[in-house]
Amino acid sequence: MQHIKTLRRSLGAVAATGLMVAQQAQAAIPTEAQAALDAAKEDGPAIAAIVLGIIIAIAAFKYIRRAL
Known part of the structure; x- marks a missing residue:
């Protein structure tokens, strides 16, 4: 069951990527x-x-103030 969900997501991602490339x-x-x-x-x-x-x-100013 988990493999089918993973496969479905992967196919959806591939399809979405294909559509995005085609729309450029x-x-x-x-x-x-x-x-x-x-x-x-x-x-x-x-x-x-x-x-x-x-x-x-700013860093130099902070360093000088710390040294005094």
């Missing part, structure tokens, strides 16, 4: 949207560097 469409992205994505890719590392710098500054 390769649509053209508008040029404005592509430009916005490219700008976001360029801004992402800069923002990450700023956040990392802030985290390091």
Whole structure:
């Protein structure tokens, strides 16, 4: 009985995956949207560097306060 339930779930998962793959469409992205994505890719590392710098500054401040 347990094997039938497992088989049923597996077949359901395979069918759902097949439907998801079949529904994917390769649509053209508008040029404005592509430009916005490219700008976001360029801004992402800069923002990450700023956040990392802030985290390091907070950790250094805590370390200095603990030492005093």
